[in-house]
Amino acid sequence: MAEDIVDVLIIGSGASGAAFAWSMAETKMNILCLEQGPRMDPALYPSTGMDWEIRSQQDFGFSPNSRGRREDYPINDTASPIKISNFNAVGGSTILFAGHFPRFHPADFRARSLDGVADDWPIDYATLEPFYAVNDRMMGVSGLAGNPAYPPKDVPLPPVPLGRLGERLAGGFNQLGWHWWPSDNAIATRDYEGRAACVNLGPCTTGCAQGAKGSVDVTYWPVAERAGVKLRSGCRVSEILLRPDGFADGVLYFDAEGREHRQRAEVVVVACNGIGTPRLLLNSSSKLFPDGLANRSGLVGRNLMFHPYALVMGTFDEPLDVARGPTGCGLMSQQFYETDRSRGFVRGYTFEFVRGFGPLTSALFAFGNGRLPWGEGHHEAFAQVYDRMGGFVGICEDLPDPENRVTIDPDLKDSDGIAAPKISYHLSENSRAMLDHAVARGQEVLAAAGAQATMVEAPLSSAGWHLMGTARMGNDPEQSVVNSWGRSHDVPNLFVIDGSLFVTAAGVNPTSTIQALALHIADQMKKRLGNLFD
Amino acid sequence: MAGKSLFTPPETIALAAVLDSIIPPSPDGRMPGAGEIGLVTRIEADFASNDELANVVRAGLAALDAAAREQGAASFPALEPPARAAAVRLQHEADPSLVSTLLFSTLIGYYEHPQVLVALGQEPRPPFPAGYAMAPFDPALLEPVRQRTGKLYRDC
Numbered sequence: 001m002a003e004d005i006v007d008v009l010i011i012g013s014g015a016s017g018a019a020f021a022w023s024m025a026e027t028k029m030n031i032l033c034l035e036q037g038p039r040m041d042p043a044l045y046p047s048t049g050m051d052w053e054i055r056s057q058q059d060f061g062f063s064p065n066s067r068g069r070r071e072d073y074p075i076n077d078t079a080s081p082i083k084i085s086n087f088n089a090v091g092g093s094t095i096l097f098a099g100h101f102p103r104f105h106p107a108d109f110r111a112r113s114l115d116g117v118a119d120d121w122p123i124d125y126a127t128l129e130p131f132y133a134v135n136d137r138m139m140g141v142s143g144l145a146g147n148p149a150y151p152p153k154d155v156p157l158p159p160v161p162l163g164r165l166g167e168r169l170a171g172g173f174n175q176l177g178w179h180w181w182p183s184d185n186a187i188a189t190r191d192y193e194g195r196a197a198c199v200n201l202g203p204c205t206t207g208c209a210q211g212a213k214g215s216v217d218v219t220y221w222p223v224a225e226r227a228g229v230k231l232r233s234g235c236r237v238s239e240i241l242l243r244p245d246g247f248a249d250g251v252l253y254f255d256a257e258g259r260e261h262r263q264r265a266e267v268v269v270v271a272c273n274g275i276g277t278p279r280l281l282l283n284s285s286s287k288l289f290p291d292g293l294a295n296r297s298g299l300v301g302r303n304l305m306f307h308p309y310a311l312v313m314g315t316f317d318e319p320l321d322v323a324r325g326p327t328g329c330g331l332m333s334q335q336f337y338e339t340d341r342s343r344g345f346v347r348g349y350t351f352e353f354v355r356g357f358g359p360l361t362s363a364l365f366a367f368g369n370g371r372l373p374w375g376e377g378h379h380e381a382f383a384q385v386y387d388r389m390g391g392f393v394g395i396c397e398d399l400p401d402p403e404n405r406v407t408i409d410p411d412l413k414d415s416d417g418i419a420a421p422k423i424s425y426h427l428s429e430n431s432r433a434m435l436d437h438a439v440a441r442g443q444e445v446l447a448a449a450g451a452q453a454t455m456v457e458a459p460l461s462s463a464g465w466h467l468m469g470t471a472r473m474g475n476d477p478e479q480s481v482v483n484s485w486g487r488s489h490d491v492p493n494l495f496v497i498d499g500s501l502f503v504t505a506a507g508v509n510p511t512s513t514i515q516a517l518a519l520h521i522a523d524q525m526k527k528r529l530g531n532l533f534d
Numbered sequence: 535m536a537g538k539s540l541f542t543p544p545e546t547i548a549l550a551a552v553l554d555s556i557i558p559p560s561p562d563g564r565m566p567g568a569g570e571i572g573l574v575t576r577i578e579a580d581f582a583s584n585d586e587l588a589n590v591v592r593a594g595l596a597a598l599d600a601a602a603r604e605q606g607a608a609s610f611p612a613l614e615p616p617a618r619a620a621a622v623r624l625q626h627e628a629d630p631s632l633v634s635t636l637l638f639s640t641l642i643g644y645y646e647h648p649q650v651l652v653a654l655g656q657e658p659r660p661p662f663p664a665g666y667a668m669a670p671f672d673p674a675l676l677e678p679v680r681q682r683t684g685k686l687y688r689d690c
Contacts (some may be wrong), residue, residue, distance in 0.1 A: 047662040054642050107688040116689060124690075144671070148679075149686040161668035167675060174678040179686055181679065182671055199665025209662040324666040338688055359654055361658060362647035373618055379560040385652065387664065 005533030006230075007031040009250065009265035011237050011280065013037075015511050016498040016518035017271035018216035019135060024219065025227035025524035027529070032261065033229065034253055036236035037071040037089035038209035040217060045207035050238070052203055053360040060206040062096065062462055065090070070256075071234070073414035073421075077464070080416060080425035082306045084466035085274060090233050091217030093273065093465065094186075096205050098328030099139050099213045100352060101184040103132050103150065103516075104293020107338060108506040109418040111399075114340045115346045117521075118399050121352075121503045122475045122484035123432040125151070131519035132512060136184075138223075139515070140192040143184035149334040157189045160330065165320040165390040166353055168329040169452065170450030177235045178335040183352065185329040186214030186511070192509035194222075199219040202358070204327040235261075238418045240268055240284040240293055240494070247533075248293075248494045254416040267525075267532070271493045278406040279421040281471065294471075294496075299481050301407055303400035303469040304425060305505040310458035312442030313354070313391035314451025315384065322356025322390045330355070336441060337507055347397040347431040349507045351442065356389040365389075370456055372403070391446060393460065394432055394438025398468075406470050427459060435459060464509050473502035485524035486517070491534040497521050540578040540588055541595075544609070548595045551611045555622040556633060556640050558615070568644045568653050572649050576643040577636065587635055598625060681682025 007029035010017045021033055021266060023216035046055035071088045087096045106125035107194045111118040133154065142157035159182035162170060172361055173180040183489035187204070188195045189212075198212035211218050225231055234256030241249040241262070250264035270277050278301035284293035292300050333351040337345065357365055366372035366385045375383055412420035427435075435458040443454050476479025476490035486501065488494040497518040506513070541549060554569030581588045598610040601621055607613050613621060626633045644650055646656030657664075 034540065043661070047660055049660050050646050050658075052660050053646065105687045106690050108577050108688045114688065144673075144676075144682075151687065158672040160674070161670055162672075163668055167672070174675070177678075177682060179679060179683050181676070199663075200668050201661035201665050203661060210665070294556070303608075320666075325668055334686055359651065360642060360658070363641050363645050367637075374556045374633065375558065375623060378557055379565050433545045525567075 002529045003267045005250070005264040005266060006030045007265070008267045008269060009034065009263060010269045010271055011220065011251065012092060012271035012273070012498065013090045013216070013231060013278065014271065014273065014498070014513050015094050015307045017092070019138070019218035019515040020269060020271065020497050020522045021229045022220040022227070023519050024231050024526070025224050025501065026405045027526060028228065031229045032263070033231045034235040034251070035231065035233045036088050036239055037087070038340040040230055040231050041093055042169070042207060042209045042211060045192040047201045047203050047209045047468035051360045052206070056203060056206045062465065063151055070415060072237070073257040073418070074412050075420060076409045076412050076422040080423045080464070081142065081427060081461060082308065082425060082459055082464040084423060084460055084461060086273060086275070086467070088233065089217070090221065091215045094215040094504065094511065095207050096219065097215070097465070097511060098204050099186040099326060101139065101186045101512045102332065102350065102508040103135070104506045104508065104513050106151065108504060111261055111347065111504045115209055117318065117346050118504045119474070119479070128513070128520055129514040131523070133514060134519060134529065135515045139186040139219050139500060140188040141184055142187050142189040144182045147181040149179060149337065152388045155184060157192060157277070159183070160185055160187055160326045161200065162330050163321055163325045163355070164531055165316070165355060168316060168449045169353055169390065169445065170331055171355040172445040173333055175388060175448040176444060178333055178445070180331050183332045185326060187326050187329060188212045188214070192360045198326065201321050201358070202325065202327060202479055206248070219402065224286070224363065233395055236414070236416055236418065237280060237518040238283065240280065242286050242293070244286060246288060246491060248491055249463055254279065258416060265530065266327040267493045267495065268496055272496045274470045274499045275406055275421050275423070275499055276469040277496055279408065282408050283419055289490070294481060294490045294494055295491045297478055297481055299402070299472060299479070301470050302402040302405045304404040304406055304467070305400055305469040305502065306425070307462050307505060307507070308396045308398060308427060308431045308458035309463040310353070310394035310438035310442060311391070311456065311460045312394070312439055312446060313389055313455045314446035314449070315453045316388045316451050317385040320356070320390065323358045324388050325355060328352060328403040336437065343437055345430045347399070347430070347434070349394045349434055349438050351394055351438070351445070354391055354393055358389065359386060360361070362386045362414040368425065391454070392442045394435070394442055395507055395509065396434040396438060398505045399428055399430055400469050400472070400504065402427060409533065429466070466499070466505070468502035468505050468510060471496045472503050473501045474503065495521060537541060539552070539666040540582055542591070543594050546574050547611050549577065550624055551557050552595065552632065552636065553577070553617050553640055554615065555619045557644050558619065559651070560627060564647055570641050571644070571649050573640060577639055580639045588632050594625070598622065601625065604670065605615070618676065669687045
């Protein structure tokens with residue numbers, strides 16, 4: 001393959017890479033994105049077949065370690081109570097995300113100043129606000145304006161239906177006098193920009209066959225490609241190359257047939273998520289950077305943050321069509337979001353409504369929890385749980401800890417022989433206290449809503465889908481990997497634009513903020529094209 | 535051309551009887567048993583490439599047959615359903631390998647089966663393309679929140 005130099009090389013086509021590519025397209029520069037996964041065909045998504053439920057645990061499962069797809073890389077997460085979830089395809093993990101689209105609060109950028117923990121971001125809410133707004137329009141966000149938990153903002157589309165289950169849960173919040181509001185979701189509730197309106201299929205987290213969910217393969221990428229950005233799938237980058245003068249020279253990558261190629265670039269942009277980005281940087285060591293590229297701070301891979309999830313599910317006294325409607329989206333509560341030290345922890349969490357399961361998942365879930373026998377009594381027990389279960393997740397803010405980190409596993413490799421990442425992670429006492437609080441409050445809501453029995457998992461072990469902090473931004477090169485607009489402190493033409501940038505995690509789903517950051521960085525780059533490397 | 539069966543005809547009959555013991559017909563007749571909706575075919579497909587699991591099933595079925603003959607029956611399937619269920623439970627207590635091997639595939643095959651979905655009151659179809667009609671969000675639900683909740687974020 002030719003080694004033509006491109007102006008901008010983006011590694012990764014997920015949430016951040018897509019938004020960044022779209023924004024940069026107006027420069028008319030020669031922009032190429034390399035994506036290790038394939039282009040997905042929505043006609044083959046699980047919701048199109050009778051086996052839609054079990055495929056969520058097979059080829060559309062969350063874990064790359066068990067999914068069995070060639071494009072996945074293994075992740076050693078044995079030293080973490082929270083296991084990694086991701087997806088590798090054009091669109092990245094937005095193929096599987098639920099579509100929750102809350103923004104950070106203004107206070108989330110000032111944890112040190114306001115609460116004396118973690119660090120302040122080098123930017124603030126006001127900096128990102130215009131990019132949040134652009135992103136909401138591009139992704140097609142539904143919800144309802146007026147949420148008292150946020151500064152005023154527009155929401156392009158009306159909220160998703162709550163359904164009977166959601167209305168019961170809303171009633172529980174109302175009975176307790178607690179805040180709740182319809183969630184912001186990247187789900188088109190009306191026909192929108194060529195996307196068909198949501199028809200309440202249910203299984204959003206196995207890809208949206210309808211195209212209503214705003215995975216970036218159906219939002220940003222079609223526009224970016226029409227504008228001239230090149231997107232090459234099936235290309236797995238193994239290493240970022242360095243010129244003698246300390247600038248990035250391009251990358252080495254393997255194509256889908258395992259052939260190695262070199263791609264040169266004037267600017268290299270890493271958008272591989274909070275695990276893939278440090279993996280690539282750490283795998284790109286050299287004489288100039290023996291501890292990994294752009295890692296003079298020693299912080300590449302450190303400060304890994306998840307959102308520890310408290311799952312609290314209840315069983316109701318009547319069938320509630322629990323599996324209909326967008327899987328994870330409906331209502332959210334931020335009653336316990338901002339810091340109140342009387343709760344026994346700092347920072348806070350968001351409750352998000354979780355719909356119930358279809359027949360098979362109900363059976364497997366109940367069997368796994370010892371509530372469904374085989375043989376005699378099977379049907380009676382199934383009737384007690386089927387179409388009656390639903391509840392919440394409490395999404396807790398994780399605080400950065402340098403000992404929570406991504407390193408390179410000494411033995412594990414992917415199918416191209418590239419060294420795989422290893423995760424070391426422990427829950428802080430603050431997170432444990434927050435999880436306990438969320439479980440107790442979640443049980444109160446469920447009781448108020450009339451649920452009879454509750455099941456709890458905290459932390460939810462499968463919930464390592466928000467990957468943040470491992471190449472943090474900041475003004476001090478000793479305390480951060482990139483500056484306030486994503487440029488490496490060490491390598492002037494190397495940028496990071498994904499969740500690795502996060503200084504703190506907040507207590508909400510990160511995709512909206514990841515994309516707002518990517519748009520902010522693109523905006524800064526466009527404004528500095530004349531002196532980008534100064 | 536049909537592929538070669540994984541199990542012999544007598545094993546197939548016995549396997550259906552075991553499946554009916556794992557998920558029996560409901561007492562009210564509304565829900566079918568797992569053995570009567572053709573799940574043997576699915577089990578054979580699931581285990582076709584795994585001789586080890588297939589042999590576990592064969593051995594378990596043979597043990598059930600032997601136990602039935604000790605009770606004077608011609609074979610395990612010849613027992614009445616309650617006696618079959620008791621025999622499967624008894625064997626499971628001594629050696630759980632047969633039921634453990636079959637359980638996951640049985641649950642999957644059963645709760646994906648159109649006949650079962652209909653019995654549960656569902657349409658026997660995948661979610662896409664028809665989806666499901668739902669009532670739109672009712673803003674009246676939010677009135678209590680609007681009335682009581684002040685600003686919940688900090689300016690900074």
